[in-house]
Amino acid sequence: MNILVINSGSSSIKYQLFKMPLQQAVCSGLVERIGIEGSFIKHSVFKNQEKTVIEIEAFISNHGEGLKQVLALLSEGEHAVISKPEDVVAVGHRVVHGGEHFAGATLINDEVKQQIRKLFSLAPLHNPVNYKCIEVAEQTFTSAKQVAVFDTAFHQTIPRQAFRYAIPEWYYKEHSIRVYGFHGTSHKYVSEQAIHSLGKADSKIISIHLGNGCSITAIKNGQSIDTSMGFGPLSGLVMGTRSGDIDPSVIFHLMEHAGYTLEQLSTLLNKQSGLLGVGGSSDMRDIRKLISEGNENAKLAIELYAYRIKKFIGSYAAVLNGIDAIIFTAGVGENDLEIRAAVCKELSYLGIELDEAKNKGYKQELTDISRADSKVKILVIPTNEEYEIASQCFNLLN
Ligand SMILES: Nc1ncnc2c1ncn2[C@@H]1O[C@H](COP(=O)(O)OP(=O)(O)O)[C@@H](O)[C@H]1O
Ligand SMILES: CC(=O)OP(=O)(O)O
């Protein structure tokens, strides 16, 4: 059975078509830099052990437009992988915010769509685009089952002292205000890979997902016990366009003394901050280029970015009472060796010792980049949210 997975992130769409239960990827691809200059689609087709790559450069202004182009690539032209929409039995969608309603993969119906819409304001960069992708897929694959897999699901095991905020219970009961946590599908996938590679089910793991959004999770016995994103995907680490942790007093100050509206504040913290706000671009590759040209703001952006990750590693070492492994994953975690080096620098007290040659030599597969004498393994693991979503879809439908 063919399962198409659509993973819409804040700046990208990733997709894969799988033959299940063979776990075989028929094609995969990504639409990157959506809404910013230099957007492109990279589409790879796997046939008879050969990989054909098609690259299309064109400005893609939004996720709906990007997905329509991808669906055309699947069914049209010499590299088509399906002949008719009915060839796709199920479409698995990444949905970022599931609130407290969804702990596992869920068949999408009108009620589920309404819940996803209700959560738009809590994940403004994500739930609206996830929803748009569901609508486009429903229109294209009318006979397919549509399934949602939520970023929040893996974090449902977080204990109450970590998920509750120190405000009166009424706000939790009436307004569901609590830590939800995000990137759960990625943290689940990479931590399972790590546990398998370490051969120890009760491993203490810190998983660091550095994409356009960034989050870090403490994992014990395969379960999430704390994570840096909270009520929405805005808190914690410094991200592409999001500030991460900021003292709420800043918000009161800007409202009271600079006349900021809620909308302006949301735009500031979600879309104009992080690497973009400090360093001039949301894309780490641009930041690296700016640094090579001597740009001090870009340099500062990296310093903030790495420092914040380091601070959370220390905090989660305490929460876990030790660390067996840390994992770097996602766009920046997998590709930017300098970030990995900056984060691991001077963490010897925690037993984290990076092997520089192994860090430089990393090649897109699970690799331990720690020194032989490092107490903690430093793993780089390519995330595969699409595969995880396809597996959960398959299990739900069978
Ligand atoms: N070769 C690279 N070097 C450094 N950073 C990279 C590289 N390739 C991708 N990235 C970074 O990865 C980020 C996107 O990560 P990704 O996990 O794809 O994000 P998302 O899923 O949140 O859209 C980009 O913003 C870019 O900064
Ligand atoms: C939850 C989140 O931040 O997702 P992304 O990294 O795809 O933006």
Ligand SMILES: [Mg+2]
């Ligand atoms: Mg992502």
